[in-house]
Amino acid sequence: MYDVAERSGVSIATVSRVYRTPDSVRAQTRERVLEAARQLGYVPSGNARGLASRTTGVLGLCFPDYADPDAEADAEADSDADDAVMLYSDQIIRGMERAARRHGYALLIAASLEGGPESLVAKVAGRVDGFAVLAQTVPTEDLEVISRRLPVVMIAGPREIDHLDHIVVANADGERELARHLIEDHGLRRLAFVGGEVESPDAEARFLGFRQACRDAGLPVPDAPDLRAEMMTQAEGARTAEELLDRDGERPQGVLFANDQMAVGALRALERRGVRVPEDIAVTGFDGIPLSRIVRPPLTTVRQPIRQLGEQAVELLVQRLGNSGSEPVSLMLPVSLIRRASCGCG
Amino acid sequence: MYDVAERSGVSIATVSRVYRTPDSVRAQTRERVLEAARQLGYVPSGNARGLASRTTGVLGLCFPDYADPDAEADAEADSDADDAVMLYSDQIIRGMERAARRHGYALLIAASLEGGPESLVAKVAGRVDGFAVLAQTVPTEDLEVISRRLPVVMIAGPREIDHLDHIVVANADGERELARHLIEDHGLRRLAFVGGEVESPDAEARFLGFRQACRDAGLPVPDAPDLRAEMMTQAEGARTAEELLDRDGERPQGVLFANDQMAVGALRALERRGVRVPEDIAVTGFDGIPLSRIVRPPLTTVRQPIRQLGEQAVELLVQRLGNSGSEPVSLMLPVSLIRRASCGCG
């Protein structure tokens, strides 16, 4: 910058003005400065700018990555396992990026499950004006510290820290509506629910919705999911589906899986076993991933507006950067039931 | 930081050392500092650190986003159009993020097609140690300037600036191999090629591969694709497929689409028209997106290692950050033919 100033015969203050407030500089001077900058290959230092102006123009996102970056796993299995989280966090990223761009922000992302002063989380926190956290990716303790210095919004999951902004989708409502549809509209009475890990708050919320629907309909209310998947992948979906078939007793008339990935896996397993969907058994998912539309039969599911989660997160951050005093916000985004063939519709 | 220093009874230099080189500080002192930092909610300023140390620990990525962020398009159409680019740039992002994390970097991303001193591109460039650019997202002129200050690697597309590192996939080789397979192994002679926009270097390279295969086999060598899609989407794939059917003259025995999205769209259009694949006509794609495995019939295609593109980009950047003197590198990643039912295999 000093070089540019010298070369164009102005002071560094003027060079700064050319970039910050172009209109406050005479057009002729401005051109001279820009030309000098071009010749010298000048790239303004974001660090210096940020330091001086106390703002970075960057928003951050921390998301989980279940895949070990050092693992050189078999390509096929790898891509399959990844799809589950990719479809989710990638859409968040896309949503945030889009909304951020609309507001003139760039997006700094890092996947991480660990905290501490050396972690990527700390690095991200120090370089952004505000940031979003996917549930269970940053230790609560770190969030406490960080949220004292800059706006933080929590996406999905439980509200670990009550003074943070928080966004979730209506998991329970969606699953409840889905179950109601199966019970009332299709007349199914023996339903099974396949859940996820106990630590998955989304899966738990969906199970709660299922319970409510059972209660609403006067059916027996289960205490826990009929089965839990280790990971919410297609492979686990297939496994649990088969386990359900092999169980003693009456076969359920319908199975609600806690997400689409598992439901898709189940569809394949059932086909292999010669069980017809939906004639012999209805199958549903949750998420509304693109895949759900394509499989045979097309999957009845609940669409969550994942991308909007990201967009709303940015909106909240931007809002809070504008006025930091207001009360913490807690948003719940609506979901929508998508009726397709796998439950007997269409 | 001054507060932390005061509270823990040390100088700011020691606080700095606690974060930069923990081992150089006595354990007892270190604990005292960290405790004070926790109490005060201290978050180190990445800007100041970057300014002082002349390094950010962040890598950047600029990618195109064809969707206008202001558009509130119909959700269904929107998601379909997006899928094409999402599947690509999202995998790049994922690959880069993963590799970056392995090296201790965070990733700063921004979608943009414009340049200039006010653009997001400039902002990104000023905040990273090095960055990757997807072809045709940043004006060459800006790249010239930026690449004088920090390492830049170009992903896909033609090599616009010859002193930049550059990574592509073997588009031509892949399509050539694919066409060879159709010609030799399946005995097809009348093949049609559906290309993309003229400005799509990937699509053009694939067409070149197709030509080579024709030449190799002694078939007539076309000067241009039989048809060009406006955008490489499913909708355009369906449209071009129908146009091909409605043409006068002999129907082709096989159609090679420049990417999977179009091929999938074509599959649907052909099904609607009662044309059997592969019995009546063979169909192939390019990219190896997840969708290609799921459609009926499963799509014969060429898998490109998209995620590896991102990973390699990071590797190149990291390498160049280590020793900046070496010659510009140009990598071509191999692709692999995936034979599935849509060409008559399996």
Add this chain to the structure above:
DNA sequence: ATCTAGGGTGAATGCGCTTTCAGAAGAGGG
């Protein structure tokens, strides 16, 4: 011709941290 505005510019200060360069405090050897 003198005075007043007001746009355009420069000098100087500080943003919060890293990083020498010394100096202070312990640890051992003579």
Add this chain to the structure above:
DNA sequence: CCCTCTTCTGAAAGCGCATTCACCCTAGAT
């Protein structure tokens, strides 16, 4: 008990920019 060698810590000088304040110049008003 003194001296040297480590180990640990502090003082101070920037890093490259934004921003305030003062200043100069030109143009219009008196």
